[in-house]
Amino acid sequence: MSISPSAALDAGRGPAEHDVRTQIIEAATAHFSHYGYDKTTVSDLAKAIGFSKAYIYKFFASKQAIGEVICANCLAQIESDVHAALQGVDAAPDRLRVLFTAIVEASLRLFLQDRRLYEIAVAAATDRWPSTQAYQGRIRQLVEVILKDGRASGAFENQTPLDQTSRAVYQILVPYLNPVTLPHLSVMHEESPTALQELVLRSLSPQRV
Amino acid sequence: MSISPSAALDAGRGPAEHDVRTQIIEAATAHFSHYGYDKTTVSDLAKAIGFSKAYIYKFFASKQAIGEVICANCLAQIESDVHAALQGVDAAPDRLRVLFTAIVEASLRLFLQDRRLYEIAVAAATDRWPSTQAYQGRIRQLVEVILKDGRASGAFENQTPLDQTSRAVYQILVPYLNPVTLPHLSVMHEESPTALQELVLRSLSPQRV
Numbered sequence: 098m099s100i101s102p103s104a105a106l107d108a109g110r111g112p113a114e115h116d117v118r119t120q121i122i123e124a125a126t127a128h129f130s131h132y133g134y135d136k137t138t139v140s141d142l143a144k145a146i147g148f149s150k151a152y153i154y155k156f157f158a159s160k161q162a163i164g165e166v167i168c169a170n171c172l173a174q175i176e177s178d179v180h181a182a183l184q185g186v187d188a189a190p191d192r193l194r195v196l197f198t199a200i201v202e203a204s205l206r207l208f209l210q211d212r213r214l215y216e217i218a219v220a221a222a223t224d225r226w227p228s229t230q231a232y233q234g235r236i237r238q239l240v241e242v243i244l245k246d247g248r249a250s251g252a253f254e255n256q257t258p259l260d261q262t263s264r265a266v267y268q269i270l271v272p273y274l275n276p277v278t279l280p281h282l283s284v285m286h287e288e289s290p291t292a293l294q295e296l297v298l299r300s301l302s303p304q305r306v
Numbered sequence: 307m308s309i310s311p312s313a314a315l316d317a318g319r320g321p322a323e324h325d326v327r328t329q330i331i332e333a334a335t336a337h338f339s340h341y342g343y344d345k346t347t348v349s350d351l352a353k354a355i356g357f358s359k360a361y362i363y364k365f366f367a368s369k370q371a372i373g374e375v376i377c378a379n380c381l382a383q384i385e386s387d388v389h390a391a392l393q394g395v396d397a398a399p400d401r402l403r404v405l406f407t408a409i410v411e412a413s414l415r416l417f418l419q420d421r422r423l424y425e426i427a428v429a430a431a432t433d434r435w436p437s438t439q440a441y442q443g444r445i446r447q448l449v450e451v452i453l454k455d456g457r458a459s460g461a462f463e464n465q466t467p468l469d470q471t472s473r474a475v476y477q478i479l480v481p482y483l484n485p486v487t488l489p490h491l492s493v494m495h496e497e498s499p500t501a502l503q504e505l506v507l508r509s510l511s512p513q514r515v
Contacts, residue, residue, distance in 0.1 A: 222490065223490075254508075257504075257508070261501050261504075262501070262505065264501050265501035265502050265504065265505040266505065268491075268499075268501065268502050269478055269502065269505070271481075271491065272480075272481035272487055272490075272491065275487075275490050277486065277487070277490050278481055278484075278486070278487035278490050278491070281431065281432075281481075281484050281486050281487050282477075282480065282481065282487070290477075292470050292471070292473050292474035292477065293474050293477050293478065295466075295470075295474065296471065296474040296475065296478070296506070296509045297505070297509070299463075299466070299509045300505045300506070300508040300509030
């Protein structure tokens with residue numbers, strides 16, 4: 098296996114495996130966000146970072162493996178934005194409103210700010226990478242927890258099966274989470290998801306106002 | 307302008323312009339559904355039909371102009387399926403249920419049966435061809451009419467602004483109508499839109515059951 102001079106140098110300096118992985122991910126993120134994910138090969142990446150292809154392959158089995166980490170980082174950013182927005186919001190209906198607004202905004206931000214990085218998200222959604230599956234599972238879980246809390250506090254109705262209703266609410270949210278579908282929805286054209294939220298909240302309310 | 311022998315023959319038989327257009331559309335539909343829309347050129351099409359390229363251009367300004375007619379035909383088929391399903395269904399809540407189910411089924415059928423023809427639908431949705439815009443407008447109108455009828459009969463609540471609520475219901479339907487987004491939704495994986503329908507209907511109901 099050939100090791101490039103710079104890689105050998107790094108190895109000489111003795112960076113922990115974790116650090117080299119981080120370094121590759123950071124460089125790859127910058128590279129992909131400039132040149133795009135689809136058209137970049139591991140060779141291009143290696144050349145840009147100044148590592149040998151073989152050295153990169155020591156840490157990542159494929160371009161997709163690098164993409165998976167970047168994708169997971171992006172999704173973690175969206176989730177962190179959502180949790181920050183939910184901070185201090187107590188009532189279940191408000192939490193659901195904030196969840197809808199914050200997740201759509203965070204997803205749009207990723208799409209609009211970094212179109213080329215977005216290619217990774219599209220590949221991830223299309224090929225159902227584990228990171229996106231796990232992310233969707235956590236959002237679905239978050240919806241269910243909000244519904245459960247709302248039922249416990251009397252803010253939401255209690256007659257329908259919780260799993261069916263939380264799946265339906267999640268299903269309404271899904272097209273706005275998926276990077277392939279998001280650009281085709283009206284939020285892209287300055288229509289906010291407010292009407293959608295209010296429809297969902299009326300559906301969940303225990304009685305008519 | 308050169309006219310191919312077969313076209314000249316057709317001209318000799320004196321087909322009306324309408325008939326030649328229909329003939330081109332039928333041949334193009336068959337060709338696209340076999341070889342795909344994206345990779346086929348007007349030259350390929352002309353060769354396959356046995357017309358000259360120039361002759362085709364007499365009737366259609368571009369490949370997209372042919373695609374637009376095929377797309378409009380597909381959408382007309384979906385709408386005709388939906389209206390057939392709605393036949394004899396009177397109560398507004400039932401009509402809304404049937405609309406959801408029938409439109410998702412008809413769209414899926416088009417997607418699953420004719421993947422290559424589906425490329426046209428994708429191009430149409432991505433580039434916002436007039437036929438898809440008009441189709442969406444008609445479906446949106448249909449939703450509003452059902453909601454209006456339901457309000458008049460007392461089946462649906464009357465407190466919310468009709469336009470806002472019908473837009474929200476339509477927004478829930480949109481991802482299932484759009485050929486780009488449809489394959490990424492759970493209905494593709496045998497999850498029916500039933501939970502979604504029921505959530506919407508609870509939201510529209512004038513009082514809790």
